[in-house]
């Protein structure tokens with residue numbers, strides 16, 4: 001007997017995104033006002049490369065790192081978004097950000113990017129793999145192209161970045177530091193199975209490389225954000241957004257600055273003995289509940305089919 005589908009989630013596609021919706025997360029005015037506990041020369045003399053630096057957590061990290069004295073490089077696919085970060089940092093800190101349009105899925109482009117950062121700054125200290133994304137959908141309905149797009153971006157793209165950065169560190173005999181932004185996947189992620197698979201891959205890749213690459217003084221760690229309100233939220237339906245924060249016992253959303261401050265810590269000398277770790281920033285969500293970003297199927301509701 002065929003089960004009758006009772007659950008028809010509204011899936012937002014990029015063309016459905018309404019950019020006139022209320023702002024999501026910290027805007028530039030908010031970012032300018034964020035305080036930091038760190039000393040203002042904490043990252044002086046360090047070079048940091050942030051993928052996906054044109055928005056959300058990547059943009060917040062670029063600004064914070066520049067404020068702490070780092071030389072900053074960013075990449076992403078959308079030149080317009082990248083330029084908003086370049087301008088923000090210039091206005092706030094006065095320093096120039098190196099911006100290189102790059103699709104991290106393209107291994108040749110990634111190799112060129114790492115080369116440009118080395119040529120421009122004379123080296124790289126910390127790589128932040130923040131670029132990524134997915135769309136909420138029941139796994140059974142994923143198209144092949146959709147599955148491949150998410151795996152290629154979040155797993156393969158992150159790997160190309162890690163490998164190219166590490167090759168240069170090994171060649172130059174310089175220490176290296178990698179921070180991978182993943183997600184809170186320990187209980188699985190219904191309606192985000194593609195990203196869950198990719199992020200779990202990155203976490204265990206990172207744990208493995210933390211050992212394999214320790215001989216070259218390269219550290220590898222991950223940050224697993226829970227619900228962090230950013231521009232990326234515009235991809236989700238309002239009904240889902242109204243529920244996201246209820247999936248953690250604090251009943252709050254994190255913000256891009258929370259994550260930026262953790263990244264800055266991992267980029268600092270204070271983190272020199274942290275390696276192969278996953279730092280979860282989810283307000284306790286892992287112990288509390290799961291999110292259904294495209295709507296919970298009736299089966300799971302209290303009076304749903306048993």
Ligand SMILES: CCCCCCCCCCC/C=C/C(=O)SCCNC(=O)CCNC(=O)[C@H](O)C(C)(C)COP(=O)(O)OP(=O)(O)OC[C@H]1O[C@@H](n2cnc3c(N)ncnc32)[C@H](O)[C@@H]1OP(=O)(O)O
Nearest residue numbers: 011012013132133134135143145146149183192232291293
């Ligand atoms: C890690 C959180 C998981 C969420 C679940 C828990 C919810 C907790 C709350 C936290 C919310 C978290 C939010 C974020 O992570 S926001 C920050 C990240 N930003 C994004 O995710 C940006 C939006 N996503 C994308 O840009 C795309 O999804 C993608 C990552 C796939 C980009 O790939 P590409 O550039 O190649 O995109 P295309 O448009 O060409 O699509 C390729 C194929 O992918 C399929 N697809 C794409 N979008 C959808 C959709 N909305 N619904 C169904 N299928 C989709 C499709 O097959 C595309 O091919 P076609 O267009 O030819 O059909």
Ligand SMILES: NC(=O)C1=CN([C@@H]2O[C@H](COP(=O)(O)OP(=O)(O)OC[C@H]3O[C@@H](n4cnc5c(N)ncnc54)[C@H](OP(=O)(O)O)[C@@H]3O)[C@@H](O)[C@H]2O)C=CC1
Nearest residue numbers: 052055056057076077078103104131132133183228230232
């Ligand atoms: N916000 C949240 O609650 C959570 C977010 N995350 C993850 O954290 C990271 C940052 O997310 P957030 O700041 O919220 O969202 P954003 O959508 O603002 O940031 C994602 C960035 O990734 C870049 N990007 C995506 N695909 C590629 C690609 N193929 N090549 C280069 N750059 C790419 C985008 O830039 P462009 O469009 O220019 O290519 C964009 O700037 C993402 O990996 C996200 O999935 C994880 C858990 C929860």
